[in-house]
Amino acid sequence: MHPRIEVTKGDITEEEVDVVVNAANERLKAGGGVDGAIHRAAGPTLQEELDRRYSGCATGEAVVTAGHGLPARHVVHTVGPVWKDGTAKEDELLTACHRNALRCAAEVGAGTVALPAISTGAFGYPVERAARVATRAVVSALKELPEIECVRFVCFDDGTKQAFRSALEVTLKEMSWESEEDERPGDSRPSSPVWMGSE
Numbered sequence: 001m002h003p004r005i006e007v008t009k010g011d012i013t014e015e016e017v018d019v020v021v022n023a024a025n026e027r028l029k030a031g032g033g034v035d036g037a038i039h040r041a042a043g044p045t046l047q048e049e050l051d052r053r054y055s056g057c058a059t060g061e062a063v064v065t066a067g068h069g070l071p072a073r074h075v076v077h078t079v080g081p082v083w084k085d086g087t088a089k090e091d092e093l094l095t096a097c098h099r100n101a102l103r104c105a106a107e108v109g110a111g112t113v114a115l116p117a118i119s120t121g122a123f124g125y126p127v128e129r130a131a132r133v134a135t136r137a138v139v140s141a142l143k144e145l146p147e148i149e150c151v152r153f154v155c156f157d158d159g160t161k162q163a164f165r166s167a168l169e170v171t172l173k174e175m176s177w178e179s180e181e182d183e184r185p186g187d188s189r190p191s192s193p194v195w196m197g198s199e
């Protein structure tokens with residue numbers, strides 16, 4: 001089975017997937033943005049589970065809970081980096097977020113995962129740059145996680161959706177070129193394991 005990546009516009013709390021990824025904070029306390037929306041939709045038992053099981057989550061790491069009142073079965077909470085100036089390991093930490101979130105999703109047997117545009121709201125990451133980092137991290141993580149069938153970036157507005165669509169296109173070209181060069185010189189078959197989804 002080939003993994004798939006899609007980019008859509010919508011409210012991630014409505015996604016009927018196995019795992020919704022939350023852009024959480026290190027204290028794992030309900031905040032604003034997508035985190036606030038997820039907590040409101042999931043209900044207070046989500047915070048209760050977080051408080052019972054975890055004392056916090058470092059930037060770049062991920063933890064998992066049940067989905068509570070969400071249609072999703074689980075929530076994977078990951079903490080994205082706060083944007084400073086691009087020299088504070090922001091790209092490495094955002095890559096780690098995506099890799100660890102998908103590993104966590106695979107550990108609970110997820111086939112479908114919805115991701116928000118982590119760090120691009122209150123944490124101030126430039127959207128185009130975040131989209132490049134996120135799409136590269138997901139394409140590369142999926143190569144090692146064949147059980148995940150579909151990853152959907154659920155963007156809240158048109159600008160973010162466009163940035164993720166463009167970034168995904170560039171990333172897929174880059175990655176398929178690399179793997180053709182590296183693994184199959186002279187072979188013209190499409191080598192990317194990822195298809196671009198439609199809305």
Ligand code: ADP
Pocket residue numbers: 010011012013023024032033034035037038080116117118119120121122123124154155156157160
């Ligand atoms: P961070 O603190 O990681 O920057 P934010 O929640 O402030 O997280 O923003 C991350 C992204 O999530 C932003 O693009 C924001 O517009 C988007 N967002 C906010 N609410 C939702 C939602 N309900 N569904 C999907 N994306 C959302």
